[in-house]
Each structure stands twice: as C-alpha cells, then as structure tokens.
Amino acid sequence: MTKTDVLVLGGLSGITAGISCRRHYPDKKVTLIRKEGTVLVPCGIPYIYGTVGSPANNVVPDGLLEKNDIDLVKGEAVDVDRERKVVTLADGQTFQYDKLVFATGSMPLVPPIPGVDKQNVFPVKKEFDYLGCVLDGMAAVKDLVIIGGGFIGVEFADECRKGRDINVTVIEALPHCLQMAMDDEYCAEAEAKLTEAGVTVRTNAKVEAIIGETAVRAVRLAGGEEIKADMVILGIGAVPNTVLAEKAGLELGFRKTIKVDRYMRTYTDPDVFACGDCAEKHSFFTGRPVGVMLASIATAEARIAGSNLFSPVHQNCGAVSVFSTMINGRAFGVAGLTERMARQAGMKIVVTTAEAPDTHPGGMPDSCLTRVKLIFAKDTGTLLGGAASGGRSIGEMVNVMSACIMHGMTADAITQFQMGTHPALTSSPIGYPIVNAACKAVLPLRD
C-alpha cells in the first residue's frame, strides 16, 4: 500500500489539479494515476491530421509532473473504497489517500446510428495509438465524412483538407455548423471559410445510417441521399467518464457528471473532489447545470480544486464558456452568452456590433478585419457575452471580453476601458472594436 496525501485520477485536468495543489500546499505528497501512457493536448487533436502532423507532436509533456514533484503512476484505477480511503488499480496496487481528485475526463459520444460500428468509423478518442491509426488510415481515404459540425467537426474538416486532395463533407443536423456556440452570422462566416477550403458543408442534414459491408461505404441521410465515404469521423460530442465515480458511490448529476459544490468538492464526500469534463458544471449566468466541455474550463476547475483540497475557500464562479477556433485562416471566438442564448433565456438585451482592421492604419501588411458583437443586459448594462471574428488576435480578444464578463463590467465601464494599441498589433485607439461596440450600446441601454 502506497500512502499519499493527495491522489489524483486523470489526464490534463489531473495534471493541472496536481500542480495547483503543489502551489498551495508545498509539503503534501501528490500522486497522479492515469491509464494513458501519454496525455494528448485535447484541443490539438484535430491538428494531428494537418498542421502538427502526428500524435507525437501533440503531447502534454510529463516533465511538468516531475518539475512539480508529482508522482506519476501509470495504471487503471478500478476501485475506490471511500471508507478506508483506498484506491485499487487493475494490477492490484493500492493507494491510501487523504484527499482524492477525480479528473477522469470524458469519452466521445457514439450516437445510436445503425452501422456506427462498421470499420473505418471513428469516434474521436483521446488515445495516442488510436489517433495514430486513424492518421495512418487516412492516407488511403478518398471520401471523408465528418458527422457533427461542432468545433471538433469543423476543425477536423479544415485540417484533413490540408495537404490531402480528398473529398471532405461535414454533416450537421442543425441549420448551421457551430450553432450551439455562435450566432448565425458568425456560423455563416465560418461555413463560408470551410467551403472556400474545399469542404462540403451539409446542414439541416440528419444521418440515418452508416452503410457498407464490413467497412463504411457511404452515409445515408434522412430522405435517402447517400454520401460516399470510406472513412467517417464522429464529432458529435462527449460524455463524462464517471463509471468509477458512480461505482464509488458518488452522487451524479446533470448528464451523469459528478455533482460538485462551488469548491469542487463532491456532494457526497468532503475528501473527494472532482474537476474537468467528469464534473458537473454550472452556468456563470444562471447557476444551472450546463453541458459545456472545454479544456479551458477543465483547467480552471482543476486549479480551483487543487487550491481547495486542505482549505476550501476558492469558489468556482461557474462556466463563462470562452471558445476560440481558426477555420481556413480566419479566427472565431465567443465569450459568455450568444445573442441566441440570451434571447432564449428571455433576457432583455442590447446587441451592438463594431468592426475595424486589426492593425492601424489599415494599410499595414497582414491586416485583417475584426468583427465584434457584444450583448448587454438591458436593465443593468452588464456585458453578458461577446463574439468576434478576424485574425489571430481574436484568441486574446475574447479573453479581454471574458475578463470584462467575469467582473460584471457595464457598457459604460467598457467605454472607458484603457486598452493598449499599436499599429502592428491591434486596431487603432479610435476604432478598437470592443470599446466601440460598447459605445454604441450607451444610448440603447438608456432608452
């Protein structure tokens, strides 16, 4: 039996929770148990198939663990005895803990489509060797169909066209790709970029069956149309990996995630914490459970969990949900609520837009038009959400928006925001679109 103060089960958010624990409690012994030989950068997975070229180039280095004095044990935890505070691995090793952290993540959702188990149909598992096999298999592919037009689906589509003259079709059941995350006008812009990259985008299209003998031959849509396919990627979403948690008697909540309080402690056991995709999330806005799974939320939660292990004082304010992506050279980002979400929630809102080149003067080389949209609460003037498309600076611009949302900034406060500007790096001080969109909200908010 190995004794440890803190036992962490899991991958990316497990590493982050371990590091956070180390920073807050330098004297504690921290042990991380995980099944995977290597941990992949989850958001980097689509890029294995294009830009970065292999799973080996998309790994979270274990050096982080060593550097933070965290013991790594590779193995599969199969039993948790919460009374004795003992975790047992498949190989029989046992670990006694004081505090236990579930960071067991998620697994790809495999939809109940007839034929989904045929050869060459791949859910996006976060497994090194598996993803390598998919990459090898892609060399012989002529017709790739991606089911699901969310972030992972469109990123796969864009990447798989890079350096491969193959037919790539994205099939999305909703009216737009990315519709769960972005408003229509940004979705349309993203779809146009995909089309420009040679991807066929089929929206409002429902997959009825995956057909073929042993291997996939085509994907049949409702209505009967068949789309030729010698490989199918399933980018439908993910489900929390909470089998062991359930077995350990931890209360599960929304969509079978582990129920946690604001300190990331499980509802069931004050010595057991959970974070990341396996833990229940609540909206920053409503406090209600939400199904979002994002590496950035997972790591934020892991930092909170790690900091609370021996003194629970850091509250999780809930998921703001900040996304960004790059499609065929154009970046898209969202922070907080979209206009659609806010309207669906019955909120009275004021929506404004602004655009400006991301350099100034506009004649600077590599200048790219930034489009920004902000959503304010009519009654309080508070920023509820923002969206942007443009060049690479969008990645950090949505983080500016996130900081404004998390701190309840009003349109009025944002009009006074002191941003730095520089010809090669940002929009002009007179045209900075986050501030200008806020300026445009002032009168409508007052009416």
Add this chain to the structure above:
Amino acid sequence: MTKTDVLVLGGLSGITAGISCRRHYPDKKVTLIRKEGTVLVPCGIPYIYGTVGSPANNVVPDGLLEKNDIDLVKGEAVDVDRERKVVTLADGQTFQYDKLVFATGSMPLVPPIPGVDKQNVFPVKKEFDYLGCVLDGMAAVKDLVIIGGGFIGVEFADECRKGRDINVTVIEALPHCLQMAMDDEYCAEAEAKLTEAGVTVRTNAKVEAIIGETAVRAVRLAGGEEIKADMVILGIGAVPNTVLAEKAGLELGFRKTIKVDRYMRTYTDPDVFACGDCAEKHSFFTGRPVGVMLASIATAEARIAGSNLFSPVHQNCGAVSVFSTMINGRAFGVAGLTERMARQAGMKIVVTTAEAPDTHPGGMPDSCLTRVKLIFAKDTGTLLGGAASGGRSIGEMVNVMSACIMHGMTADAITQFQMGTHPALTSSPIGYPIVNAACKAVLPLRD
C-alpha cells in the same frame, strides 16, 4: 457667427470626443475645428518610414466625422472668449458654443542641445507634409542618428532600417532604451532585437551637441565621441499644446497641461472640457499627476469628455498606461506599473513570471515564446502591473492584463480566470502564462 452646441478644438482625440458626444447626445450640433488638413494616426508615424511607406497611408479618415454628423472646419483657433462663449479663428470666422472641448494635443519636445536647429535635424511633428519631407530626405541619408530611445525612437530605428542599407544609431541617456516604460529584462530583450536588426544602440550616452556647418554632420556625445550623421531624428518626448488654453485663462497644472477634474472638465470653467495630450493626467494608482502621453489614453479621455458634456457622470479612473510595440518582429507590452515603478513607490510587491509558447502544442507553425511578468501588491494581492513579450498576441494580452488591473483583480481571482484557448491562437490551457504567473504568486502572497 456660427452657432454650435459643442465646439471641439483638435485632432485625434477631438474626433473621438465628437463621436462620443454624438453617441450620448444625438440631438446636439457638434463642430470640430482643426488646423491640420489631415489627421495622422499618431502611433503610425514611425511606420511611414518603413512598413506603410508614406504619410498618405497613415491618415485618420475624415469620413468618421461625416458618418457621425460632425461639422469639420479647417482653420486655426486663435482666441477664446469664455465670457461670450465665442471662439475666433485666424481667418476671422467666429463660433459660438455651449460646450467647448480642448483636444489640442502635443508638440514634439525640442531639447536645448547646441545645434538642434541645424538642417536635417527633425523633431517628430504630427504634420503630413513635414513628415513627407523627412521621408523624401531620407533617400539620401547614409548615417541616421535617433536621439531618444523611447517608443518612438526605437520604432523609428527599426523601421528606418527596413529596405534601407543605412547606419542607424539610437542614443539614449538612460542605462536602457524604453526604460521609462519597461523593466530591465524586457528592455534588454528589446535592445537585442534592435541590434539584430542592424541598429547601433548607445545607452548611457548623453548628447552634448549636434555639429555641422548648416546641415548636421555628426552628433557629439559627452566625452567627445562624434557619431557621423547626415540626419537626426529627435524622439525625446512631447509637450502639451496649451498656448491657446493658457491665453483663454484656463488653469494649467503638471507640465503645463490643462487642469481637469475626473469628468474631464477644466478646473476653471464648467463649460470647457479638455482631453488627450493637452489635459492633465493622473495615475490610476496614486492619483498623482503623471506625464504619460498615449493615444489610447487620449481616446479613452475623449470618450469620457464627450459623454459628460451635458451631464457629467462618467469618472475618469486615471491612467493605467498600457503600451505595446513591435521591434524587429517581437512584440512587447506593459500594462500598469512596472516592477521598478512599484519599488520606487515603496510598495511591497510579489513579482512572478511565466512563459509558454503562444500556440499549443508548441510544434504549431509560427509558434513564439511568450514571456509574462506580473506585479502584485503584497498586502492586498491586487494586480498592479504586467509585462509581456512574444508574438502578435501580446497586443491583446496586455489588454487582458489592463482589464484585470482596472477591476482590481487579485492573484487569486486571476488563477480562476476563464480564458479561451486554441492551438493556433493562444498558449495551452495548462500553460496560459497570465494565469500561471498568478498561480505562482499565491504562496508568496500568503507568506
């Protein structure tokens, strides 16, 4: 006599004040008077000499005025009769106002160096034709000396080497270039990038005289060394343009700027406002007067002034001072206090650093190492300042820092910051350096 509700005197911040007034008071008649035929993007001026290629490519378009229904009058205001509320132009035109805004900006500081009036010695005036002449003159230059290693000096140096095989020397009296804005390690990094671009950097060097017959021939340093020069650019700083304000009887304050309250109203006259380089600035931190002049502060002040004209309710929280620049392909940025400033002010601080590639995995193309430094107040944990160097995303990263500073975020709050991350756009969620630097501050802050 022309009657107008609002009369604005000036350039860039004048345009912004006018637009802000239009947004807050849609029914008011707004008139802008300025001397210049065209308004240049002030921060774009060094780029005229390299990347953008001409003054014509560096202009703030007057279309902004038309779009916002602001009347433009080109002319020089020479008299303000505050009792009658009448402004008179050099050509005799008169304007009666209800509210008057001084946005008269600044002029380059010409240091009292012997020989500073010789031919081919150029202060950086914000004048279209003048800057065009300097550009034309540069075609024949072999040895360019830039006096002053602040932002404008180093940007000129970097740009003037682009496409020109000329000797460029920057002379800075302090131990480092950019030392007024950045800490030593960032200054050293910037100097190395300048050197790499073929610029000769002379620090701790004091100019004693500019020598030559009618035209400059060399610059003589204290100690006697002469540096060959057939053109000299003076990048020493700027002084507020407040001659007319003083003549109008407005009280002047720190370094002859116009004294204004938090609503940007002049101390002297509640119907006269001032903003931008001509207006007194106070530190966000100490509330004391500060000499910083930045286009981003000027436009923020202009938005506040415009919004307060007929109902002064929007308070200026003071200058945070957010800078960014790009030197030979590497970006540098600062928000708030530097470590040096904080120590000089006697603050007990905790300083942390973190670095990470600005994409993830690090193997993504065009990946660039981001270095971040954060300065926290020891007693409160509040973020006082941040600095960063890296790729183009630095421009918006310092704006994330600015949002955190302006809202009094503590290290603890920043550890929970929910940033969006994406392989092509940001550091990884586990390595995001602003959050990681905050995490590293947790224990030292607690001690």
